[in-house]
Amino acid sequence: MRKLTGLALCVLVAGCAREAPPPSDADAAFEKSLQQQFLDAKPGSVIEIPPGKHALQRVLTLRANGVTVRGAGSDKSILSFKNQISGPEGMLVYANDFTIEHLAIEDSKGDGLKINDGENVTIRDVRVEWTAGPSKDNGAYGIYPVKCRNVLIEDSSSIGARDAGIYVGQSQDIVVRRNRAEKNVAGIEIENSVRADVYENVATGNTGGILVFNMPDLTQHGEHARVFKNKVVANNLGNFGAKGTAVASVPAGSGVIVTSNPKVEIFDNDIADNRTANVIIASYYITNFADKKPTEGYDPYPKAIFIHDNRFSGGGDSPDGLDWKTLKVAMFGLGGHFPDVLWDGYVDTKILVDGRYPDDQRICIRNGDVEVLNVDGPNKFSDPKVGKDEYHCELPPLAPVELKGKA
Amino acid sequence: MATDHGNADEREQRSRHSGEGRNPLKRILWNPAFAGMTSLGLLLFLPLSGCTHAPQPVHFFSEGKPEKLSDWHLVEARDGKLAPNAGVVPYDLNTPLFSDYAHKFRTVWMPSGTSATYEADGPFDFPVGTVLTKTFFYPRGADADRKAVARSYDTTRDFAPGTAHEALDLADVRLVETRVLVRRERGWEAIPYVWNAAQTDAELARTGDAIPLELVGDDTAKADREPFVYVVPNEAQCAGCHVTDVKAKQIEPLGPRARHLDRDYAYADGTRNQLAHWAELGILAGLPATGLPKDADWHDEKQSLDARARSYLDVNCSHCHSPTGPANTTALDLRSANADRRRLGECKPPVAAGRGTGDHLFDIVPGKPDESILLYRMISSEPGVMMPEMGRNTTHKEGVELIREWIAAMPGNCDA
Numbered sequence: 001m002r003k004l005t006g007l008a009l010c011v012l013v014a015g016c017a018r019e020a021p022p023p024s025d026a027d028a029a030f031e032k033s034l035q036q037q038f039l040d041a042k043p044g045s046v047i048e049i050p051p052g053k054h055a056l057q058r059v060l061t062l063r064a065n066g067v068t069v070r071g072a073g074s075d076k077s078i079l080s081f082k083n084q085i086s087g088p089e090g091m092l093v094y095a096n097d098f099t100i101e102h103l104a105i106e107d108s109k110g111d112g113l114k115i116n117d118g119e120n121v122t123i124r125d126v127r128v129e130w131t132a133g134p135s136k137d138n139g140a141y142g143i144y145p146v147k148c149r150n151v152l153i154e155d156s157s158s159i160g161a162r163d164a165g166i167y168v169g170q171s172q173d174i175v176v177r178r179n180r181a182e183k184n185v186a187g188i189e190i191e192n193s194v195r196a197d198v199y200e201n202v203a204t205g206n207t208g209g210i211l212v213f214n215m216p217d218l219t220q221h222g223e224h225a226r227v228f229k230n231k232v233v234a235n236n237l238g239n240f241g242a243k244g245t246a247v248a249s250v251p252a253g254s255g256v257i258v259t260s261n262p263k264v265e266i267f268d269n270d271i272a273d274n275r276t277a278n279v280i281i282a283s284y285y286i287t288n289f290a291d292k293k294p295t296e297g298y299d300p301y302p303k304a305i306f307i308h309d310n311r312f313s314g315g316g317d318s319p320d321g322l323d324w325k326t327l328k329v330a331m332f333g334l335g336g337h338f339p340d341v342l343w344d345g346y347v348d349t350k351i352l353v354d355g356r357y358p359d360d361q362r363i364c365i366r367n368g369d370v371e372v373l374n375v376d377g378p379n380k381f382s383d384p385k386v387g388k389d390e391y392h393c394e395l396p397p398l399a400p401v402e403l404k405g406k407a
Numbered sequence: 408m409a410t411d412h413g414n415a416d417e418r419e420q421r422s423r424h425s426g427e428g429r430n431p432l433k434r435i436l437w438n439p440a441f442a443g444m445t446s447l448g449l450l451l452f453l454p455l456s457g458c459t460h461a462p463q464p465v466h467f468f469s470e471g472k473p474e475k476l477s478d479w480h481l482v483e484a485r486d487g488k489l490a491p492n493a494g495v496v497p498y499d500l501n502t503p504l505f506s507d508y509a510h511k512f513r514t515v516w517m518p519s520g521t522s523a524t525y526e527a528d529g530p531f532d533f534p535v536g537t538v539l540t541k542t543f544f545y546p547r548g549a550d551a552d553r554k555a556v557a558r559s560y561d562t563t564r565d566f567a568p569g570t571a572h573e574a575l576d577l578a579d580v581r582l583v584e585t586r587v588l589v590r591r592e593r594g595w596e597a598i599p600y601v602w603n604a605a606q607t608d609a610e611l612a613r614t615g616d617a618i619p620l621e622l623v624g625d626d627t628a629k630a631d632r633e634p635f636v637y638v639v640p641n642e643a644q645c646a647g648c649h650v651t652d653v654k655a656k657q658i659e660p661l662g663p664r665a666r667h668l669d670r671d672y673a674y675a676d677g678t679r680n681q682l683a684h685w686a687e688l689g690i691l692a693g694l695p696a697t698g699l700p701k702d703a704d705w706h707d708e709k710q711s712l713d714a715r716a717r718s719y720l721d722v723n724c725s726h727c728h729s730p731t732g733p734a735n736t737t738a739l740d741l742r743s744a745n746a747d748r749r750r751l752g753e754c755k756p757p758v759a760a761g762r763g764t765g766d767h768l769f770d771i772v773p774g775k776p777d778e779s780i781l782l783y784r785m786i787s788s789e790p791g792v793m794m795p796e797m798g799r800n801t802t803h804k805e806g807v808e809l810i811r812e813w814i815a816a817m818p819g820n821c822d823a
Contacts, residue, residue: 061643088790109791140761244764
């Protein structure tokens with residue numbers, strides 16, 4: 001009974017952050033020394049994280065340029081923020097020309113590793129994980145560079161983020177490769193970013209595998225993303241995102257989603273068993289973002305999307321949400337499935353020439369027998385159509401990303 | 408090497424204190440120790456030995472981080488008081504940042520012969536050598552429990568008798584930390600100090616501290632007690648608020664801006680406007696005669712709800728939520744000067760809030776405080792949900808009520 005009352009009280013005061021037990025003397029000494037190293041870091045400093053699981057109470061903030069933070073491996077040097085009292089991030093970086101590698105950040109109250117306004121960013125073999133698995137208590141982003149230039153994220157992983165596992169926002173010149181994203185709402189997300197290469201990653205067990213989004217209001221608009229050679233498999237996790245966030249609108253069972261982002265090339269991927277659809281091409285309007293009046297200068301329509309040479313299998317057989325389920329059964333029967341590509345059908349009528357987009361603005365598919373389902377979003381799904389030939393076209397390949405100024 | 412503004416400057420610095428030039432009598436009343444020394448003459452004062460109550464002059468350290476707050480000789484605990492040294496001028500803000508109900512005692516000091524230059528919007532342009540302090544303290548709780556501190560807006564017990572608002576009464580307050588902001592050649596630096604148990608001095612705490620305390624409400628009959636951990640920020644966290652331009656990456660003072668300082672202060676020799684006082688002392692140049700900006704006192708119910716709410720949001724949020732601040736990723740602008748309603752949060756969807764949305768769709772829904780993310784995050788005291796992200800571990804109930812009232816009174820809706 002006593003316990004129950006305590007619990008009820010906890011809920012009333014919105015969480016029990018202040019109930020965190022005081023750290024052991026060894027943990028407190030370790031934290032003090034590590035915090036001091038972060039404060040004292042200067043260009044050329046290498047901060048070593050020794051093997052072991054280290055319990056920290058407070059965000060590690062790096063403000064010096066040219067620093068390396070290095071552990072002994074993402075399964076060996078573990079920074080645990082389970083009892084964090086101040087943050088909310090695990091690690092927070094406001095710096096340029098740095099490398100963070102071979103370590104893990106676990107159970108931070110907010111984002112795992114946030115990098116704000118940095119240039120020449122290298123994240124290598126970093127694991128960010130919420131160890132209890134998907135939960136409403138997890139932080140939003142795992143690895144989270146925002147407003148950065150020249151970003152390399154490789155051989156890393158994110159597990160359990162309540163928003164996106166690996167999220168690159170409002171940045172430019174980005175390479176995200178050989179990472180693993182699992183049990184997040186969004187596995188890997190590129191948002192409002194310019195020139196991103198996303199390749200050789202594994203996104204599995206998320207609500208949505210790989211997202212390329214362009215949202216209104218932000219400091220820059222996104223364009224130019226190449227998504228290739230990834231394995232985007234069985235992203236069917238129930239959406240546990242917080243209502244109101246963009247990813248809360250992602251249906252469980254989404255492989256690759258492009259929302260309102262111009263110039264996206266999706267090729268040579270293995271995309272399989274994503275039960276709503278292997279690929280979704282959407283405008284800002286189909287999303288259930290509450291706001292339907294995006295700001296001026298923002299283009300809500302996806303344009304110049306090229307999907308080719310992917311290997312699709314399975315998927316589309318059990319879409320998330322009643323509308324989609326009904327649509328699926330009505331069109332393809334109980335045992336049937338959606339085609340590999342879903343398009344919401346919203347068209348920017350202002351740019352139509354003879355009833356269609358100019359060649360360089362189209363949604364093009366060159367992927368064997370792959371079909372597209374236009375769900376007729378503008379008319380509330382009243383006239384959905386499967387098509388193939390009308391999407392058959394090609395766009396010139398997008399240029400690979402070059403990370404300037406990086407070794 | 409440390410730069411020492413030694414005793415030669417002493418006289419001039421002292422003369423600034425409390426307007427000696429205007430009213431020497433009151434100054435003498437305020438500081439009998441110094442009055443005695445004046446009559447004994449400068450020669451006797453110089454060696455300092457045997458002059459137990461005489462503080463040494465302020466020491467500006469141009470480099471390094473002294474181990475003890477007392478090394479600076481800015482504010483010192485002596486004779487049962489926390490008193491500013493000669494030439495160290497206390498000040499207050501129209502609306503302060505909420506810091507777990509801590510009371511704050513702020514001071515400014517500048518090397519003799521220098522002055523800050525007035526700015527209408529940003530922090531004043533302070534000369535190299537300026538040192539600001541902010542001491543966080545609580546009125547002591549009614550009982551002997553060392554952890555107990557009062558949750559109270561009553562400041563009448565804070566100050567030592569006869570000092571107006573110039574010195575704290577250590578019999579009635581518990582000092583927690585003093586943050587020093589020093590303007591050096593290369594820019595501002597933030598240095599945190601934590602007060603010792605004996606309340607005799609504060610020690611350097613670069614990595615911050617976590618101090619278990621218990622807030623005790625004014626109404627003792629209600630057994631209103633709230634345990635919490637008071638978190639002293641580390642140096643990097645200081646920058647988390649004090650770097651207001653994420654590109655420039657420079658630490659800046661937040662409080663000493665015209666719109667926050669334009670108010671009266673109870674100096675030992677009388678109450679008068681702070682900006683006028685600074686100008687009179689010669690530490691503020693270029694103060695316009697008219698047209699000074701002034702933000703509302705959030706707690707003053709005579710002022711408009713909108714002005715009070717906007718002032719509160721400005722002080723508590725806009726160091727990050729401005730077009731240049733670290734939270735400019737989210738397009739939310741809570742400066743009191745912002746006139747764009749959407750950027751103020753009205754019907755604006757969240758950008759990177761995560762579970763901080765509380766399952767709400769917009770930052771502010773006019774007329775519906777309980778559907779507004781902004782209020783939800785103010786109510787929470789959980790890292791990862793709460794706003795501001797740091798600087799508090801409790802909920803500011805009265806602040807929440809103010810913003811609740813403000814949103815409730817807003818016309819319109821987000822149904823479009």
